[in-house]
Amino acid sequence: MSVTVTKTSGRSAEIIWTPADDPHGYLARAVESDQLAYALEALGNGNESDEDEDQALTAAMHTTALARLLERRAAVQVVRLRDNHGMSWRRIAGVLYDDPEKQSTVRRMYDSGRRHMGI
Template sequence: MAVTVKMITGRGCRTAEIAWDPSDDPDGWIDEACMSDRLAYVLQALGDPGGEQLWAESAASARQASRNTAEFLQLMKRRRDAQVVVYRDVHGLSWRTIADVVLGDESKQSSVRVMYASGLAARAGRGFSTTPSKETSVARNQKSQKSQTASDAAGADMRDAAYNGAMNAQRTKDDAARAGQSKTTVTGDRHGVTGGTVHGDINFNF
């Protein structure tokens, strides 16, 4: 992160130093937030969960604080939507993962899809491309191909396992059938029609 915030500790009032390069803020949003006191209003609201500090303010001052906080909130929502586009189109994250990152709930995939659409619309309004770069598309295709390869391998393993299971079941069935066969034993010597003699027992399985 190029923008840095340095806490200067001391007795009494605390001081923070914010540093950034002009390239980090090409449109001057950080400049505007600092110079207009909008950032100060936001930080005050952050440290005042119950809004008690506004009780001592006049109605006009309270409206000013609320207006700045609300405007900053809307601005950050647009930044969030832009980040969802980056998560999806640059890093190739799934909707489920994005929902978990942004909303802390994997089931809210439809909500992040709405954010994604809003982010694309904002990019188009600013003249940015609404489609991933060539490098990003190649990376996503490679990831998809790897996923398909893994799926195909898993399917082949399942088919092999099913085939082996069927063969084992058939062998077990054949063994059981042979075990249940009737057997007749003919004992003694047997004389053939051509004059030969066979000695010993002969077993007939049927």
């Protein structure tokens, strides 16, 4: 994937991708729907004190929707690590969770990823 994130100045960045990088439109939808903006704001701790109730709910909705999508995409990546690269459960768990003993967690991700892929 050739998505690039370039730091342009102190606290600015530019994200560039091509249509080939986003065949399902996930990136475009995350940007156009403000999911990415709300998620990045949440990472930076946002301006909770400046939000009214509706703004807070909207921020939580967008952040949660993007988090769920990322969980599904991460599960698909686990399927690829296992099936395409032949990695062991232990190695994947060690890298993803910094704990090789979390093999059962990785297996659950794998099963979820296969469901999302329709396998």
